[in-house]
Amino acid sequence: MPLTVLLVDDEPLVRAGLRAVLEAQPDIEVVGEAADGAAVVPLVRELRPDVVAMDVRMPLLDGIEATRAVLRTVDRPPKILVVTTFENDEYVYGALRAGADGFLLKRARPAEIVHAVRLVAAGDSLLFPAAVRRLAAEYGTSAARTALERAALTEREGEVLRRMARGLSNAEIAADLVVGTETVKSHVSAVLAKLGARDRTQAVIAAYESGFVTPS
Template sequence: MTIRILLVDDNELVRAGLRAVLDAQPDFEVVGEADDGAGVLALVRSLRPDVVAMDVRMPRVDGIQATRDLLAHLDQPPKILIVTTFENDEYVYEALRVGAHGFLLKRARPAEITDAVRTLATGDSLLFPAKLRALAERFGKTARSDAVARAKLTDREADVLRAMARGLNNAEIAAELYLGTETVKSHVSALLAKLSARDRTQAVIAAYESGFVAPG
């Protein structure tokens, strides 16, 4: 399977560097580029990428608004990877809260970049759980919610959510909880629906902001 990728960054050198890293992989194809978030929706509709690697800070339409646009107007949006200069950035946390699937530092090593894209494309594990935990500890305190309490998760769904927050994938959760992988997938789907979360990242953010999982 070839993973199709769209690059969105106002810095041409950054786009060129990412393209060089990604195009070197036999299972990746960079299908297009944009220098601002304003045209991302139209490009995604025409190019149908699996992953959008997008800068969070751009001069006209930033990565947060572009993420909102993609999720609001597409029934099957691509996975959105925020690419940022600053790790502990409130903009990054807000992009994740509105629906981006993960984030990556621009100074990341080539192997980290390719691993991040593959992780998002498969969608069965959390990208950089420790970094997400650090962001939640810094910025999640002002966004408290009762999402988990309202969701009324079963005990098993709660166990799965805790494991997800630690970054375990479906196979690892299955081994830890002595469940079948398909059973874990069913629990993940159920808890995402109950939390009104699009993906694992949003579910884990809800868990932190509800106090269900404690940062740190």
């Protein structure tokens, strides 16, 4: 089964470029397009894509609100990859905080676009650039620090979270800590449960906002 993608961007040329890059891959299929976030929920329900490549700035409904709508109203929602022009855009951080799973610059090379879609679909690593990490740290709150303290992560869970924040995959974390991949998966699941996080991105945002991890 191919990996299916829905493209959402108000610029036809951007959609055409992404479609050309992705459909050149034998294992990826673009199943639909939308010019605004307002069309996303109906299309996701109809097409059931694995990944939504979502522009963050659109005229009617932006990528932040569209992301929230998908996660709030769709059963088994797809992964959401934020696509934007500027990596230090606060809209990008807002979309990630709302539940998007990764981040891609519109000027990315074709190989980077394909890699980003596959990485987000797999769900065991992060696309979380340094600029957005700094934004997360700047938005840190005492509430975030308190929430992470209450999570009472074990020492090993903390080690895993720090490596998640660096964008390491489960296999890379396992190699770094000299443990099995299944052990890492168990620790990741425990971290997400304790933090009340939907996915790795939400856990890493909590780590930066709380000051548990600081941008290097």
